[in-house]
Amino acid sequence: MSWKIWSLKKSVWVFHVNTGACNNCDIEIVNLLTPRYDVERLGIKLVGSPRHADALLVTGVVTAQAAPRLREVYRQTSKPCVVFAMGACACHTGIFNGGYHVVGPVDKIIREVDPNAIIAYVPGCPPKPEAMISGVVKALSVL
C-alpha cells in the first residue's frame, strides 16, 4: 500500500458537491455529521475546499449547469480521490432520467475527466446514514 492510500484511508476529508439534488440526500449528510452518527470520530471530516479533500460526496443528478462545475471540482481535488455518488439520482439519474436538464449520472461526468476515477455508489432515496457509512467503509476497504 502506498503512503498516499494509507494516509487517505487514515482520515478521509470530504468535500460535498450538490449537483442538482433535491436536498434530501444533503439533509441525510448533515445527519451524519451531527452527534447521532458523528462521523468525525471516525476521521471523516467535511472541508470547505476541494483542494483539501480526499473524497467528493456528490448528490443529485448532474444538471447541464452543474456539469462543468463538477468537472472543475474533480480536477482540483488531490489524487487519489474517491468519488461517492450518494443517492439514486447520483447513481443513475433516478426519477429524473430523460429530463431536459439532465446530463448525468455522476460517474459519466467524472469519467469524462478521469477514466480511471474511483467511484463508489450508495443508492437510496435518500440513503440511510448507516448506508452511507457502510459505503465509505466498503469503498476504502477495497483500495
Add this chain to the structure above:
Amino acid sequence: MNQEELNNRLSEIRDKLINIEQTMDSRIFLLCEAENSFAVSRFLFKDLSLRFVIATGIDSEDCFEILYHFSNDETGCVVTVKAFIRDRENPSIESITPFIPAAEWIEREIHDILGIEIKNHPNMRRLILADDWPEGVYPLRKDFKR
C-alpha cells in the same frame, strides 16, 4: 372580506371575463383572454387586496394558459385568473410585475421554459435555464424533443 362580498365584487369585472367557474366554496376560476388578464389581476390585487400566491404556465392543446392564483386569506378562498393566449406562434401577455413585484421571478421562469413573451417586464433576463441553453428552445412546450 367574506365569501359573499367577494362574489359581489367579482361581478364588477364580469364584462372582462369569459366565464366565472366556482368548483367549490374555496375555489373560483376567472376565465379571460390574455388582453384582459392585466386589468383583472390588477383589480384583484389593488381593489380587493387579495394576496398573490403564484402563477402557473400551461401548454394546452390549442393555446397557452397562464394561471394567476390569488388568495383571500380571511376565508382561505383561492381565486385563479385563467388567461388564454390564443396566438401559439408569438404568445405574449402583459406583465403584472409593475404592480406585484413578487411576480418577477415566476414570470421570468414562465418566459424561460414556455417561451411566452412577458410585455413590460422590468427585468427580463434568463432565470433557470443553463447559461449555454440555446435561444428559442423551450423545454416545457409539448412539441419539445430532447
